[in-house]
Structures are given as structure tokens and as C-alpha cells.
Amino acid sequence: xxxxxxxxxxxxxxxxxxxxxxxxxxxxxxxxxxxxxxxxxxxxxxxxxxxxxxxxxxxxxxxxxxxxxxxxxxxxxxxxxxxxxxxxxxxxxxxxxxxxxxxxxxxxxxxxxxxxxxxxxxxxxxxxxxxxxxxxxxxxxxxxxxxxxxxxxxxxxxxxxxxxxxxxxxxxxxxxxxxxxxxxxxxxxxxxxxxxxxxxxxxxxxxxxxxxx
Numbered sequence: 001x002x003x004x005x006x007x008x009x010x011x012x013x014x015x016x017x018x019x020x021x022x023x024x025x026x027x028x029x030x031x032x033x034x035x036x037x038x039x040x041x042x043x044x045x046x047x048x049x050x051x052x053x054x055x056x057x058x059x060x061x062x063x064x065x066x067x068x069x070x071x072x073x074x075x076x077x078x079x080x081x082x083x084x085x086x087x088x089x090x091x092x093x094x095x096x097x098x099x100x101x102x103x104x105x106x107x108x109x110x111x112x113x114x115x116x117x118x119x120x121x122x123x124x125x126x127x128x129x130x131x132x133x134x135x136x137x138x139x140x141x142x143x144x145x146x147x148x149x150x151x152x153x154x155x156x157x158x159x160x161x162x163x164x165x166x167x168x169x170x171x172x173x174x175x176x177x178x179x180x181x182x183x184x185x186x187x188x189x190x191x192x193x194x195x196x197x198x199x200x201x202x203x204x205x206x207x208x209x210x211x212x213x
Contacts, residue, residue: 001029002036003054009194010047012040013101013186019055025109026063030083034090041094048193049094051117052101052186058126059110061142064135084109084141091116092212095205097196101189102126103182105164112142115149115175118196118208121189122167123182128175131162149175 003015014036016023025033040046053059062084070077091098091113100114102122111128114120130146132139139159146155150173158165170176180188199207 002032004036007050007190007194009190010045010197011050011190011193012043012046012048013050013052013190014040015052015054016059017054019057021063022057022060022105023053023055023110024060024063025087026066027080027083029063030087034083034087037090037094037098041096046096047197048097048099049091050099050101050186050189050193051091051113052189053103053106053110056182057104058100058102058106058114060105061108061110067137081141088112088116088142088145091118092208095201095208097193097204099177099189099193099196101186102128102176103185105129108132108139109142112145115145118211119177119189119192120170120175121178121180121185121192122170122176123185124167124179125182126167126185127164128170129162129164130159133160134162149173 001018003017005013007013018024018029040049070080098117100117100120102114102120103126106114106128108130111130130139143159146158167176167179171179178188
């Protein structure tokens with residue numbers, strides 16, 4: 001479910017690999033991604049991390065089929081919710097640069113996961129969206145990441161309408177760091193991560209604590 005690739009500059013790329021579900025995140029994938037982030041954060045050979053998706057897309061968000069199955073089990077639903085909260089916090093907790101390489105669609109929890117990273121390289125044809133309200137769901141677990149970036153009024157617009165934000169708008173809103181052709185997005189994300197990792201590790205860890213306080 002999570003492919004691990006080593007790139008130059010000590011960059012470890014973690015790829016969400018569930019293409020038959022558009023990389024939608026079920027419990028198993030979230031657990032695997034949390035473990036992969038912890039491993040990369042603790043590995044002295046890893047200087048920086050890039051998150052990407054397989055098959056030309058980042059992530060469709062939470063696995064809606066799994067969410068429906070959990071609807072009648074409050075304990076299981078609460079445990080799954082706790083995992084989502086942990087995942088939204090994880091990129092900021094890793095004391096190394098974490099860069100998202102966004103291609104295709106990043107929806108709901110997938111969009112918020114990208115925004116939770118320290119930087120976002122976005123393909124020119126990629127899009128972000130939070131469509132939960134269209135499915136009569138409130139995005140309580142993933143909306144806080146968007147609110148930290150935009151504030152209440154712009155976030156309300158995106159959450160209430162569920163409309164897609166293209167790369168140019170995402171850049172203008174400060175949701176993306178760089179916009180590049182789709183064929184270059186992973187290479188650019190890796191270069192961004194390697195460049196940030198040139199800071200001494202202690203300085204990077206302190207910088208992240210300051211930025212994400």
C-alpha cells in the first residue's frame with residue numbers, strides 16, 4: 001500500500017499505492033503511512049520525505065466504503081477517526097522536511113494531507129477539493145488543516161461548495177508552493193525536499209516547531 005523509494009540527497013519518497021481505489025485511504029493504508037513516516041523520521045540516512053500517489057493521482061481521500069461500514073460501530077469509528085487525526089498531524093511532527101508531490105486529484109483527507117506537509121509541489125493539471133458536504137458529511141477531522149492555511153471565510157467557500165481548486169488558484173491562495181508540469185512534479189518535489197534538508201537537522205527541527213506552532 002505504501003511504496004518506498006530512495007532518491008538522491010537522502011530523500012525518501014513514500015507513494016500511496018492503491019490505484020484501484022484512486023489511492024483512497026482505508027485503515028490499513030493510514031496505519032502503513034504513519035509507520036512509514038515514523039520510520040523515515042527516525043532513520044538517520046533519511047534527510048527529507050516526499051509524499052506522492054500512484055497512477056497519476058494523489059489520493060481520493062478517505063475510503064467511503066469503509067466509512068459506511070463503520071457507521072454502525074461507534075468504537076471502530078472513533079478509532080478510525082483517531083487515526084485520521086494522527087495522520088493530519090504526522091507531517092508536522094516529523095523533524096525533517098516533508099514535501100507533497102500532488103498529481104491528479106487530492107480530495108478531502110488527501111487534500112488535507114498534502115496541505116499538512118511543509119511544502120507542496122503541484123502539477124499544472126492537479127486539483128484540490130473537499131467534497132464531504134456534498135455527501136452529507138462534515139469534514140471535522142480534515143477541515144482544521146485547511147482553516148490553518150486560509151482562515152474561516154475562504155475555507156467556508158471551499159468546504160460548503162466542494163468545488164475543485166486548480167493549481168493556479170492553489171498557488172495564489174498559498175495552498176501550493178510550486179506549480180510545474182505533471183511530468184516534473186515528483187522530481188521537483190524531491191529537489192525541494194533535498195534543498196530544505198541542507199539545513200542542519202537541529203535547525204530544521206526547530207524551524208518546523210516554530211512554523212507549525
